[in-house]
Amino acid sequence: TPSNSSAASDVYKRQKIYSPFFKFKTKIKEDTLKPFWVKRPKCVNKTHNTATIEWETNELSDSFVEYGADSTNLNLTIENEEKVIEHSILISNLSSSTVYYYRVNSTDFNGNTKTSKIMRFITRAVPDTIPPVILKGPIAINITSTSATIVWLTDEQSSSFVLFDTDSTRLEEKTGSADLVKFHQVSLTNLEPNKLYYIAVISEDINTNEVNTK
16 A cells, blocks of 8 residues: 555656746846037037027037137036936126137937037127217318218218208208218208308218217
């Protein structure tokens, strides 16, 4: 008669043993690639005290600009932490007619940073908003019964126009030249004999600043 242990062993051998399923998931492949430039950084707009730096990356990343007047010491920074593809940074409070150096950085969500080379831009000069100054004149010379010449002198090159009429409240007639000069000379012709004429002069410089004696 077989023993109890021998019988149990036979039953075990005849039965199939099923183990539960175990599972695992591999990690996402680590992103170690830096953003790259779709459009390289450049200064797209300048005034006498501002500059705008723009660039475009292939993936969402932040916007960081280092800048300064010394290429070896970019000690000023502007940052926009928002992750974008089209980047635009406005730099303000700059000095006029000054060379500035800058470098651009963009960092993606995984900490990969793309850094540009050091580039430069020059701010514009302070815009001229001062109109010409009349130093002498205007006066009428070479007066005849039907003509006269109006002359005047300005401190900078500017156009030469004369308004004239026999009615001081209108001054509807206008003649002159857009050529930029300092000594202005405008001839008035086809005047009426023995008439009193009123005049005003206009001079406009290259920056459209105007002096008008009317």
